[in-house]
Amino acid sequence: MKKILILNGSPKCERSSTMVVTEAFVQGIESCSNFNSEILHISKLNVKPCLDCLGCWGRNEGKCLIKGDDVSMVKQKILEADIIILSFPLFFFGLPGEMKILMDRLLSFLMPYQGQRHSAGKPFHEFRYDMSEKKWILISSSAWDDLQVFKPLEQQFDCILGEGGYTLIRCPQTKAIVDQGMRIRLRRYLQRYENAGKEFGNNGRLSETTMSILDRPPFSRSVYSQILERFWLQEKN
Numbered sequence: 001m002k003k004i005l006i007l008n009g010s011p012k013c014e015r016s017s018t019m020v021v022t023e024a025f026v027q028g029i030e031s032c033s034n035f036n037s038e039i040l041h042i043s044k045l046n047v048k049p050c051l052d053c054l055g056c057w058g059r060n061e062g063k064c065l066i067k068g069d070d071v072s073m074v075k076q077k078i079l080e081a082d083i084i085i086l087s088f089p090l091f092f093f094g095l096p097g098e099m100k101i102l103m104d105r106l107l108s109f110l111m112p113y114q115g116q117r118h119s120a121g122k123p124f125h126e127f128r129y130d131m132s133e134k135k136w137i138l139i140s141s142s143a144w145d146d147l148q149v150f151k152p153l154e155q156q157f158d159c160i161l162g163e164g165g166y167t168l169i170r171c172p173q174t175k176a177i178v179d180q181g182m183r184i185r186l187r188r189y190l191q192r193y194e195n196a197g198k199e200f201g202n203n204g205r206l207s208e209t210t211m212s213i214l215d216r217p218p219f220s221r222s223v224y225s226q227i228l229e230r231f232w233l234q235e236k237n
């Protein structure tokens with residue numbers, strides 16, 4: 001049986017609207033193949049920040065010197081997984097803090113920088129382990145419906161995993177549609193992600209057409225503006 005590991009980076013844990021989308025996508029994958037999935041809510045883990053000692057690149061070859069937290073467990077689960085899904089709200093055009101702290105602690109996955117040259121489109125660092133069969137998926141939601149907000153995130157992951165080394169599913173306006181309680185509209189919206197999950201389960205990738213469907217915000221600009229206006233009015237009262 002193949003394994004899907006979901007790392008949920010939303011501080012809202014089970015109440016994450018991004019996770020609603022992620023779960024529909026995973027359901028799609030599971031419906032076409034023999035997969036089992038596991039969710040780790042990063043906010044519930046004990047993850048100490050990286051100390052920048054570089055021991056994992058030097059004297060301790062591949063092993064972090066910080067002991068007694070959950071990072072070695074997460075590392076083992078990543079090594080055992082076939083598909084790794086990072087599910088998170090976009091925070092300041094990038095990863096939420098706790099997810100970034102976890103990522104820094106995974107520096108030992110990479111081989112050290114020794115003055116080598118970078119080849120365009122490739123990851124900056126080689127991996128210490130054989131990751132060639134693993135699939136990396138990023139599912140990120142944003143408040144803005146302008147997809148430019150994902151650019152810094154894309155650039156960061158192009159450097160880490162290489163261009164085309166991961167699938168980025170951008171989910172504009174997700175919190176709004178999950179919170180609105182429009183059941184039929186939400187079901188239709190989630191069907192897109194379930195279908196995409198099926199496609200990924202069958203082909204190991206998403207077509208350009210599917211990506212452009214997923215990029216589409218659920219609300220028109222004018223309806224979304226009204227939703228936001230109502231939201232901020234309620235927040236202030």
Ligand SMILES: Cc1cc2nc3c(=O)[nH]c(=O)nc-3n(C[C@H](O)[C@H](O)[C@H](O)COP(=O)(O)O)c2cc1C
Pocket residue numbers: 010011012015016017018019088089090091092093094141142143144145149174175
């Ligand atoms: C600290 C913080 C930073 C945010 N930064 C961005 C951002 O840069 N761009 C954007 O479109 N939305 C941003 N948002 C909105 C979140 O991405 C949005 O609320 C998210 O979809 C919620 O997902 P969740 O329910 O899974 O936590 C930010 C929200 C917070 C709290």
